[in-house]
Amino acid sequence: MFENLQERLGKTLKNISGRGRLTEDNIKDTLREVRMAFLEADVALPVVREFVKQVKERAVGIEVTKSLSPGQVFIKIVREELEKAMGEANEELSLNAQPPAVVMMAGLQGAGKTTSVGKLAKFLKERKKKSVLVVSADVYRPAAIKQLETLATEVDVEFFPSDISQKPVDIATAAISHAKKKFIDVVLVDTAGRLHVDSDMMDEIKALHHAINPIETLFVVDAMTGQDAANTAKAFDEALPLTGVILTKTDGDARGGAALSIRHITGKPIKFMGVGEHTDALEPFHPDRIASRILGMGDVLSLIEEVEMKVDKEQAAKVAQKVFKGDGFTLDDFADQLKQMKNMGGMMSMLDKLPGMQNIPDAVKGQMGDKTFIQMEAIISSMTKKERARPEIIKGSRKKRIAAGSGTQVQEINKLLKQFTQMQKMMKKMKGKGGMQKMMRGMKGMLPPGMMGGGGPKF
Known part of the structure; x- marks a missing residue:
């Protein structure tokens, strides 16, 4: 949800966020863009009018002019007015009645x-x-x-x-x-x-x-x-x-x-x-x-709640125990991780809740959809028990057999094995002193710019 609005507002607010000084003119230009973004998102006109009026009143007031970073204060105002438009806080069901x-x-x-x-x-x-x-x-x-x-x-x-x-x-x-x-x-x-x-x-x-x-x-x-x-x-x-x-x-x-x-x-x-x-x-x-x-x-709060509810903690603890003992991370463990992610609505549902996701290009997002997950699961299911335990034995003829069994191409088998090897390396970094920090550093290099505060490769 909100992809179009997120993209349009992101560009508009980026232009004003670094401003050292806000004037009625540059606020006017920004609010015109915000108004257009809302109308394109099919927001009702009375809501758009009220929202723009409130932001303008607050943005040209003392709240912004006395701030050291007016652009950031402007974004804070936009955020607070968005919350106000949608209701400010979650309202739970009122079930305090004589049952039922x-x-x-x-x-x-x-x-x-x-x-x-x-x-x-x-x-x-x-x-x-x-x-x-x-x-x-x-x-x-x-x-x-x-x-x-x-x-x-x-x-x-x-x-x-x-x-x-x-x-x-x-x-x-x-x-x-x-x-x-x-x-x-x-x-x-x-x-x-x-x-x-x-x-x-x-x-x-x-x-x-x-x-x-x-x-x-x-x-x-x-x-x-x-x-x-x-x-x-x-x-x-x-x-x-x-x-x-x-x-x-x-x-x-x-x-x-x-x-x-x-x-x-x-x-x-x-x-x-x-x-x-x-x-x-x-x-x-x-x-x-x-x-x-x-x-x-x-x-991130919703993501944490989802993890709490939907992740099989016992299974996750078993995998962690294996890794810390040095018993390795197998393709069976990898398949379990994929199932857990699927239970949480897939990779995109999780990533949508992380900051900076609008910076990821559509081509990269396309590689994280449910279709990719289903394909990866099919590939792993087409392997023998021995192959899942020792993926290094998967060579030419085995790859062809797995591809035929999973309805995929050999290059897709290669891609999965490469991803698995990268994950295996990350898991090895978790062993020993300072393991988690090492693993996070490794992940940082694999993520797009703006995520986890680090510079990744430019996609």
Whole structure:
């Protein structure tokens, strides 16, 4: 998300960051560029106007003129105003109610409502240690009921059955009653979507809301619809007392207009964002971290949280133990590392959260996608146990066999073996006194300029 805005703002703010003095003229030029960047990112016009007005007021004020580095203070102001536009801080779900806490999901058809119910159920179960029941009140799409049942099985939460002959209010009240008897903490109610906002749909969802009185009413909206997402959210907010928004498909949205517009237009916080198709691809929305990402400063806190949750610590400890003992780093260990990275959404998902990533050329980014990971895993899987333990024996005929088995070319086998050798060397540097520092120095040379504070090769 935000690739286009990040690139455009990066160039604009770079021009002003080194200025020793800010005048109304050079601020005016920069803000014109910022305005254009926002409009191209499909941010709603009232949001753009308010943002530019606030930045201008603060930038020509005493805050900047008395500073020793006005350009840097200007960027700080832009960052703070970005945070303000998106809500300043993450707002968690309010689940402080007599159990079960009822959460109702609303939104248009195709926004990813049912998938978001599955993701949120997993989030609450694993991160908040809550018992969860999910129920579908979508009596217009039997497939939606079946989809939710499949998701409930996948994330291991309770599913309350329903069918198209029932009324939405009856389904939801029966599910809540069942949850009370079973002492379940949270009930997630999936509702019917439509292809557009219509009065019948709104009347039905209002009646359902009145009957179940949820503690949270979340509007699920597709980030790729840009500022239209904010307008649809406003229409729903006028009909329902929304408490927050889940922004879906943010991994496919290069602009970011929805994220920057929704809070301003509806006054409701974005509580979560969907960052992929898997059931664990749901992240709490932190405006401060998103502002950092937009300005190319990375989001290291989210990366650390992801590592904490998704990395198999036992497996990582085993590999570390092996390396420190001097038993070496094998291709099996390498394959395990690839799987762990895949669990975290792939290399690009991780690297996007690191500072300075906008400096990496597209050609280099192309070599870090999921396709590369799948190919590398296929190559390693096509090797024998002996070859994985002793890659130095992989010569001509073996390379041809591995290439044929993995559907790749011999040059791809060579490339993987070269990458593995580099990683092996880095792992060896970890042994002994000052090992970690040596390894970090080795990595520094392999990274692009601006990352880890060092100069790498110019791509």
